[in-house]
Amino acid sequence: TWHESLFPVNGVVDAFDRLRVPKRLNLWIGDHAAPEGAGLLGAAPGAPDPVLDEAYAWLDHHLKGERNGVEEWDEVCGQVMFTYVTEPVTDPVTGRPTGARRIVAPAVRESRPTWRDATVGHELLGLTGEGAGGTDGRLVAAGEDGATTGWRRTFLAGVDTEATAMGEPLRTGQAEWKGDPKTYDTRKIDRRHALAWTTAPLVPADGGPVGRRVRGVPRLRLTVRSTVSAAGLIAHLFDVAEDDTARIVTHAPLNAYDLTPDRDTTVTWRLQAAWYDVPAGHRLMLVVDSKDPLYGDASVTWTQTGLGSPPEAASFLELPLG
The missing domain is CATH 2.60.120.260 (Galactose-binding domain-like)
Incomplete structure (x- = not known):
């Protein structure tokens, strides 16, 4: 995640750049475990979950040999911070705004062939x-x-x-x-x-x-x-x-x-x-x-x-x- 409090992103990118095997780096908005946490806990079974869905697709391709499009993926894909569209959350009883917001359109994601291609x-x-x-x-x-x-x-x-x-x-x-x-x-x-x-x-x-x-x-x-x-x-x-x-x-x-x-x-x-x-x-x-x-x-x-x-x-x- 971009705002990691445990494993800062620069160290992850540096390690990723040194890998000489098929690889994929997904970068998400938030902090440690925020993107994958709900899916790993089964909070919304059956709902679309790009974080885990893409991880499972990667394993299906590289471990099971499935031709599922993973072979066409770029090496790097990142969410652009805070480009989602949100709306206020209202209390279901009073109808008043709670001060929180919820996402109604997801953040933009951009793919690049390599990490270096992100910076032009x-x-x-x-x-x-x-x-x-x-x-x-x-x-x-x-x-x-x-x-x-x-x-x-x-x-x-x-x-x-x-x-x-x-x-x-x-x-x-x-x-x-x-x-x-x-x-x-x-x-x-x-x-x-x-x-x-x-x-x-x-x-x-x-x-x-x-x-x-x-x-x-x-x-x-x-x-x-x-x-x-x-x-x-x-x-x-x-x-x-x-x-x-x-x-x-x-x-x-x-x-x-x-x-x-x-x-x-x-x-x-x-x-x-x-x-x-x-x-x-x-x-x-x-x-x-x-x-x-x-x-x-x-x-x-x-x-x-x-x-x-x-x-x-x-x-x-x-x-x-x-």
């Missing part, structure tokens, strides 16, 4: 240095007007913020799978303990409804400076609507050790893979803080972490596009 290009976004008084920096075309280098911003480390990978392992992903992904209010992310950068509203090149088609593994480079010898960094990438509410696209942690206090160290890390359509008019927001309940971290509470972009090592977010 990259967009390099530079990080600008605005941020005085808690305002956010910008994500812009790398190198735009020189605004993406020569800056440093700081925050107080060791304190969690509203920017988290998930509300609760497994349960948040179960809700995603059922059509009710977690909503974040980006205004509540405490900028004393996090730094944020945001794009302008995304304009699609083809005039269609999708501002960006994220397909693959984003990459982030930052220059870090700490008042101590270790720093924890958690990067979160959000899809932000016009009302400043957001859904999470992807995230990833990095612990930097053996730092020389008050000296710059440039670090690069991969965020977890994502297939996500950002609607036209929405913005992408990158938030970097120092703690997340999902991870252990190297952060030291109330120390100061600085992030910067020196000219010789400009900070960037590399988006994979499909």
Whole structure:
């Protein structure tokens, strides 16, 4: 699953790429066991279940020799996150909305001959240095007007913020799978303990409804400076609507050790893979803080972490596009 809390998708993809046998990778919305759980428990016997139906078809073909179309499958098939159509759930007694939603049209699935075929290009976004008084920096075309280098911003480390990978392992992903992904209010992310950068509203090149088609593994480079010898960094990438509410696209942690206090160290890390359509008019927001309940971290509470972009090592977010 895209938002795995136990076996992150990048490790699964890396292992899958090394296999030299007939293989198939299905990637689903949600968290560990959310897609297959109901079917394995027999919750809806006889109902269509693409997760288990495709697994059984694969076994029928490769173990029993059945000619059932599996031999024509591409190696990779992924659901595009949150492209399902949902409607509010109402209480059967009162008729009032319960606050939950249910899926009335399934999420889009895309097949690719190999994992590498999912990504057809990259967009390099530079990080600008605005941020005085808690305002956010910008994500812009790398190198735009020189605004993406020569800056440093700081925050107080060791304190969690509203920017988290998930509300609760497994349960948040179960809700995603059922059509009710977690909503974040980006205004509540405490900028004393996090730094944020945001794009302008995304304009699609083809005039269609999708501002960006994220397909693959984003990459982030930052220059870090700490008042101590270790720093924890958690990067979160959000899809932000016009009302400043957001859904999470992807995230990833990095612990930097053996730092020389008050000296710059440039670090690069991969965020977890994502297939996500950002609607036209929405913005992408990158938030970097120092703690997340999902991870252990190297952060030291109330120390100061600085992030910067020196000219010789400009900070960037590399988006994979499909």
